[in-house]
Amino acid sequence: MTGPWWAGLCAAETGLDCGGQPHRLRWAAGELRALDHADLEGEQILSALAGQSFPCLDVLDLWARYAADLRVLILASRGPADPLAVWTPPEAGWTAGPARGRARRLASVRNTGTYSMLNYHGGPAGPDDGLPRLIGLGGLLPDRLAATVIAAWAGRLRAVGAADADAVSAARSALHAALYGRAVTALRSWTGRRDLAVALTMIPQDQPPRLARAGDGIAAELPFGWLADVWARGLTTCWGRFCLTAAPQPSGDGWLLSTVGPDLDQPRPITLGTPPPS
Amino acid sequence: MADSDAELHLRLTGERLLIEHRGDEGGPWESPLDAAAHALVAVGALPATTAQAIVNDYDLAQSCRSGESSGFRRHQHRLAAQAAAAAAPGDLGRFRPLSCGQVIGQPWGNLIVDHIVLSEHSTVLHVTMHPSAAQGGRFGRVSRFALGPAARPPARVGTHMAATGIPGQLTLTDDQGTSVTAGFSGGGTDTEWAGEFEAQPGLALDARWIEVLGQRIELADDLPPGVAVWTEPVAEQHPGRRYLQARLAMLLSAHEDAPLDTTIGALVAAGALAAGDPAIAEARAVLQQHTHGGQRGAGAQRLAEPWRSLLAARGRGPAPRGRIMVGAATPRFGGVSVGVLAVRSTGEELTADVELVPGVPHWHEGLSRAGQPMLIWWAADDVGGYYLGQPGSWQSSHERAGGRIEFWPALDAAATRLDIMPTMLTERAVIRIPLNWAGQ
Numbered sequence: 093m094t095g096p097w098w099a100g101l102c103a104a105e106t107g108l109d110c111g112g113q114p115h116r117l118r119w120a121a122g123e124l125r126a127l128d129h130a131d132l133e134g135e136q137i138l139s140a141l142a143g144q145s146f147p148c149l150d151v152l153d154l155w156a157r158y159a160a161d162l163r164v165l166i167l168a169s170r171g172p173a174d175p176l177a178v179w180t181p182p183e184a185g186w187t188a189g190p191a192r193g194r195a196r197r198l199a200s201v202r203n204t205g206t207y208s209m210l211n212y213h214g215g216p217a218g219p220d221d222g223l224p225r226l227i228g229l230g231g232l233l234p235d236r237l238a239a240t241v242i243a244a245w246a247g248r249l250r251a252v253g254a255a256d257a258d259a260v261s262a263a264r265s266a267l268h269a270a271l272y273g274r275a276v277t278a279l280r281s282w283t284g285r286r287d288l289a290v291a292l293t294m295i296p297q298d299q300p301p302r303l304a305r306a307g308d309g310i311a312a313e314l315p316f317g318w319l320a321d322v323w324a325r326g327l328t329t330c331w332g333r334f335c336l337t338a339a340p341q342p343s344g345d346g347w348l349l350s351t352v353g354p355d356l357d358q359p360r361p362i363t364l365g366t367p368p369p370s
Numbered sequence: 371m372a373d374s375d376a377e378l379h380l381r382l383t384g385e386r387l388l389i390e391h392r393g394d395e396g397g398p399w400e401s402p403l404d405a406a407a408h409a410l411v412a413v414g415a416l417p418a419t420t421a422q423a424i425v426n427d428y429d430l431a432q433s434c435r436s437g438e439s440s441g442f443r444r445h446q447h448r449l450a451a452q453a454a455a456a457a458a459p460g461d462l463g464r465f466r467p468l469s470c471g472q473v474i475g476q477p478w479g480n481l482i483v484d485h486i487v488l489s490e491h492s493t494v495l496h497v498t499m500h501p502s503a504a505q506g507g508r509f510g511r512v513s514r515f516a517l518g519p520a521a522r523p524p525a526r527v528g529t530h531m532a533a534t535g536i537p538g539q540l541t542l543t544d545d546q547g548t549s550v551t552a553g554f555s556g557g558g559t560d561t562e563w564a565g566e567f568e569a570q571p572g573l574a575l576d577a578r579w580i581e582v583l584g585q586r587i588e589l590a591d592d593l594p595p596g597v598a599v600w601t602e603p604v605a606e607q608h609p610g611r612r613y614l615q616a617r618l619a620m621l622l623s624a625h626e627d628a629p630l631d632t633t634i635g636a637l638v639a640a641g642a643l644a645a646g647d648p649a650i651a652e653a654r655a656v657l658q659q660h661t662h663g664g665q666r667g668a669g670a671q672r673l674a675e676p677w678r679s680l681l682a683a684r685g686r687g688p689a690p691r692g693r694i695m696v697g698a699a700t701p702r703f704g705g706v707s708v709g710v711l712a713v714r715s716t717g718e719e720l721t722a723d724v725e726l727v728p729g730v731p732h733w734h735e736g737l738s739r740a741g742q743p744m745l746i747w748w749a750a751d752d753v754g755g756y757y758l759g760q761p762g763s764w765q766s767s768h769e770r771a772g773g774r775i776e777f778w779p780a781l782d783a784a785a786t787r788l789d790i791m792p793t794m795l796t797e798r799a800v801i802r803i804p805l806n807w808a809g810q
Contacts, residue, residue: 166427167434170389177437227434269381277389 095340097243098122100325100347104232110148117151117229119236122243124155151229154222155237160244162263165270167227168238170277171328178230239324242270246320250297267316268294274319275312278328279303283310283354301336303356310356322349330362376415377424379639380406383632384428388435400737402632403428408737408744409617409633412795413609415640418741425740460769462727465489466575467697467711469592474585478502478535479509483587485695486580487711489725491770493572495552495582496712496723499536499563508560509536540567544577556763565763593697598802601703604793610642611649616795618653619746622660622680623760630657656681676748676756680779683755689780690715692807696722700801704794705743706730710801713788720749720757720781722790725772746793747775751785781805 103120115128126148129135139146158164169176227234245267248260276290289309295301297315304311322328322338329335333351336359341348347364383406407421466488474481479501487494501509543549550573556565573580579588606612617633634650637643643650656677673681692715699709711723730745737744747759757777764773781788790801
């Protein structure tokens with residue numbers, strides 16, 4: 093597809109207790125921002141010097157850390173039929189106050205342009221512990237994080253070069269599993285059959301996706317990019333039909349979907365208008 | 371098979387568990403994801419670190435859905451276990467099992483010291499207690515928490531209640547002037563309690579006598595002649611079949627009805643077993659025979675050994691009665707060392723008191739770590755009978771473990787020799803014990 097990867101994804105916001113103040117985190121147009129920190133860079137430097145921890149800033153740090161981490165796709169939801177609980181790992185949580193335990197860390201972040209310096213400290217005891225907290229933020233933010241990771245890897249798969257080939261090859265199992273869990277969940281929701289048997293083949297992006305009968309189940313051939321183009325936008329079903337591809341109209345006015353009906357007939361197009369801005 | 375195929379199989383197993391909301395429903399004691407990971411690592415299809423990382427992440431994913439921390443805690447527990455397992459294993463150390471049988475009369479009843487084990491790190495009195503006639507021939511019951519901390523050693527089975535009047539702890543003294551306090555763990559009925567008084571550290575390893583409740587117990591070494599110990603490779607050389615057999619033995623010894631399908635699926639996906647390998651059909655037949663039984667011997671006769679004699683002999687009896695002190699230790703095999711302290715046969719069961727290093731978890735924990743060693747307790751007699759054991763009462767830390775292995779079926783009365791065979795995946799030890807019950 094053409095256009096930015098976040099096209100069609102509405103903004104998402106969640107609240108957070110930051111140093112005793114109710115703060116907001118907002119995702120829009122592919123970026124997460126801490127709305128109540130006017131001078132983000134200054135506050136980060138100040139917090140590093142003063143040994144203060146600000147949960148908003150910690151979330152921004154974690155977001156940057158996990159923005160291309162395929163572990164996100166293991167923890168995150170497989171779709172509306174797979175809701176997440178609001179859960180905080182034991183003996184931890186977002187707190188504001190003096191840093192404890194690990195030494196403070198300062199790092200440069202270039203990929204969002206939202207901020208240039210960040211700090212991370214306190215709370216999690218190991219390098220992995222931040223992810224469940226990020227997934228447990230609630231609202232649509234975990235879905236937007238999953239969409240971010242999916243977009244990063246879909247982009248790598250489309251533009252894989254020799255330098256990236258080994259990394260992409262090593263990630264293929266994780267990519268396949270991420271596609272499997274989401275495609276199976278979507279197909280079962282679509283058919284209303286919780287026990288639907290699905291045989292999934294992850295095909296290259298340049299091959300046409302298809303669904304076919306396989307005994308009492310369905311054989312699905314989908315590229316990983318289906319997650320970015322269709323699943324992440326909530327377009328898996330439209331008018332009772334399963335969506336195989338979704339792309340913006342060349343005119344930029346609306347979306348063109350390729351869909352199949354319950355009888356798995358030939359794909360038929362559906363045109364959608366442009367979603368309202370958010 | 372490429373690593374990536376095994377990795378994909380494991381990840382898809384995790385996906386299916388999540389989207390089908392099965393969680394830990396694969397068995398009361400083990401997740402199918404754990405079973406698949408263990409199989410893939412055991413046949414060399416996937417590095418243990420890779421498999422464990424995937425399992426840990428799906429545990430976390432489970433917590434993200436349930437809102438409960440059980441998956442997260444399992445994740446943390448595994449990280450700790452991984453770190454501990456990486457530490458160098460220690461030695462079994464010297465130990466000295468001694469038969470006893472001395473009866474010590476007390477106002478509450480009789481304390482019978484069945485046998486004593488002195489080792490470098492502990493002293494253990496294996497005891498039986500009966501109530502006095504003055505108590506009406508019956509013990510009352512109290513919470514074990516009323517016995518005090520010393521009477522509540524961790525990780526023992528059947529320690530929830532103790533009997534009124536019996537001591538929760540004993541003071542032990544030896545001829546070298548060492549005095550220690552031993553805490554009780556065990557279980558029993560209104561008319562009999564059995565268990566162990568254990569002190570860590572213990573008395574002098576070369577003590578000539580000890581004193582308990584004011585009575586002196588002479589310690590005379592009486593180990594039987596003819597005990598032999600060696601190690602050898604496991605007979606089955608095919609990695610897939612070897613793992614399947616070990617896994618089957620583990621399920622049988624635990625008397626669990628968990629299906630083998632997860633293990634078989636992983637082995638086939640890894641290319642370690644062909645889908646039509648006869649070992650798969652045989653394993654299913656063994657499990658079927660074990661689970662659904664049928665008339666004694668029927669069906670089992672069609673199976674190969676050791677399964678045939680194992681399953682055909684269920685319910686056999688009567689068995690000889692007695693206890694034989696063994697006191698034998700194996701060299702290290704498959705990463706562990708085992709000491710067999712004593713063997714006991716009752717009418718219903720055959721047991722062995724053992725120690726081993728490093729620690730091996732109780733079977734209740736299942737295959738809780740992808741690279742976890744799998745120790746199967748086989749035994750065989752000299753009249754063609756096989757036996758499978760599992761830890762009963764069991765103490766375990768990362769460094770060492772010990773307790774009672776309970777074998778089934780009961781010992782064949784015609785047996786004159788017993789080989790206890792702790793078996794790792796590729797190697798096993800054999801502790802050959804002449805069965806001379808005279809004087810026991």
